[in-house]
Amino acid sequence: MVNKNNVEGKFQVKPLDSFEKIRNGYKIKSYNIKSLDEKPVDYFVFASHEKPEVYVFKKIDGKYTVLDDKTIQFEYDPIQF
Amino acid sequence: MQKLQENINRIKQLMLVEKDEQLSLFTGEEKPINLNSEEFTKKYKEKVYFILRDLYKSNWDSDKSRGPGGGGGVIGVHTVFDLLNKKGLTDYDPEGGDWSILNYFDTNPQVRKTIVGLYEKETGNIMDNTKIMEDFIKWMSRNRNIIFKDGPILDDLIKKNAESLYQGELNERKAYDFLSKALEKLKGWKLKGRSVPGSKNDRSGVDFLWLIKTMLKVNFK
Numbered sequence: 001m002v003n004k005n006n007v008e009g010k011f012q013v014k015p016l017d018s019f020e021k022i023r024n025g026y027k028i029k030s031y032n033i034k035s036l037d038e039k040p041v042d043y044f045v046f047a048s049h050e051k052p053e054v055y056v057f058k059k060i061d062g063k064y065t066v067l068d069d070k071t072i073q074f075e076y077d078p079i080q081f
Numbered sequence: 082m083q084k085l086q087e088n089i090n091r092i093k094q095l096m097l098v099e100k101d102e103q104l105s106l107f108t109g110e111e112k113p114i115n116l117n118s119e120e121f122t123k124k125y126k127e128k129v130y131f132i133l134r135d136l137y138k139s140n141w142d143s144d145k146s147r148g149p150g151g152g153g154g155v156i157g158v159h160t161v162f163d164l165l166n167k168k169g170l171t172d173y174d175p176e177g178g179d180w181s182i183l184n185y186f187d188t189n190p191q192v193r194k195t196i197v198g199l200y201e202k203e204t205g206n207i208m209d210n211t212k213i214m215e216d217f218i219k220w221m222s223r224n225r226n227i228i229f230k231d232g233p234i235l236d237d238l239i240k241k242n243a244e245s246l247y248q249g250e251l252n253e254r255k256a257y258d259f260l261s262k263a264l265e266k267l268k269g270w271k272l273k274g275r276s277v278p279g280s281k282n283d284r285s286g287v288d289f290l291w292l293i294k295t296m297l298k299v300n301f302k
Contacts (some may be wrong), residue, residue, distance in 0.1 A: 039286035049251035081263035
């Protein structure tokens, strides 16, 4: 919140290596994301200049899991604009 | 007593042992770690920051809004702006571009891996426990000039970090363009732009901000 009329959203961009729909959500391969859950951001953006697609996930604590340094799993859908 | 402390500090300085290191006759128990362990990365980050502050005193930023914890960082040498320009990003925003790429050495995995590789090659040790980690930290401190001052090792570290930075910048541009187009459909929203290099937002992982100017309710599916 920046003032009573304005709301701010913070984004972190991480590389998009692969995106996979799984039974109970989505699995994304990225890079150097071990501490992603500690970042003070509102949205995660997965993008690569070599790929046409971009995925934006709202940060919802408890509903995503960092599996390892390169893999993250979300239990909910990316934002549809 | 004061004289004694002064002598201890002088000896530590001569030995290239800083105030944050405790000389001990006893070693604790070894605990397994790896290059990505929090215990290792925390210690490594602190030492790299300390070394850079020591070696680049004359290029240290006095602006307390930048660097880890607002402690400042290196400016004016091996700058982000120059390095990205050389890689062809001639439209890179000059604001904050005086920030040195050396300031990212504490978090860049490729730089970390390279420095540890040099240590392992020279000593024959493998970085897999806390005892080796302590030895590595002291080794890096002793070899600070060879590693972090101008020379072939620094050139290699800069090259690796600059490539990461370049790829990251391209990815951020892709994300920024995508969101800018998406936000055209959403009344009241706008992108504020990227974080200034070295700023609190940049250091904490915030790449850019967007702003909703009015309290419109926007439902994302």
